Amino acid sequence: MITEFEDYLRKIDDPSQQARVREVLTWVQTEFPQLKQRYAWNQPMFTDHGTFIIGFSVAKPHLAFAPEGPAMVKFADQIAANQYNPGKKFGRIKWTQPVDYDLLHQIIAFNIADKLACTTFWRK
Template sequence: MFEFEEYLSLIDDPDHEKRMRELLEWVVQTFPNLKTRVAWNQPMFTDHDTFIIAFSIAKKHIAVAPEGIVIEKFSEELKQAKYSAGKQMFRIGFDQDVNHDLLKRIIQFNIDDKKETTTFWRK
């Protein structure tokens, strides 16, 4: 988590910082093989130098970016979880619970789907 400390220290709202810290720690503990880094001002996780997922803080939510193909694949489950989604990301409101099961399946999908990928982003 050392890589994320500077990012976390810049979050103004202590409750938002705590929530983001808990989420990032959960990913680190659940997927210990993923590498951590901050790029494009976002904490992100990679596997064999390919992008898996990134998180960023906003005024009313945490943005979760797993790439567009993942948003499409999990669109119904994201709707059921009441997460709003865009083309490349979805939002977990600060007033919403984190659906850890769904998030785990999203991350695992990316790991499995990109195991042969040799570029950072999908082509």
């Protein structure tokens, strides 16, 4: 189901981290089957009508999700409440923290709706 990302997943050395990333990516594809898988800039991402919706990346202490700045601003309170250590365009979920799938759903749904008329990959 997440065939575009298999090479990326195989490169994650820690089996529990690999399983968690696989779980998150599979969840996104199941919840939003209309999204296309794309591997670019060394990260798995999902697009809708050619525009970026969300990307993920792995670091030693965390799994990062990157929905672009406007989504980070809109959901800043929920991201902070989860202690997801936000940056301007991404949040960091420590490997020891649970994934708030309801929040991810809201972020992805927001980006899909907000970028419905977007004709570029990134927001301008």
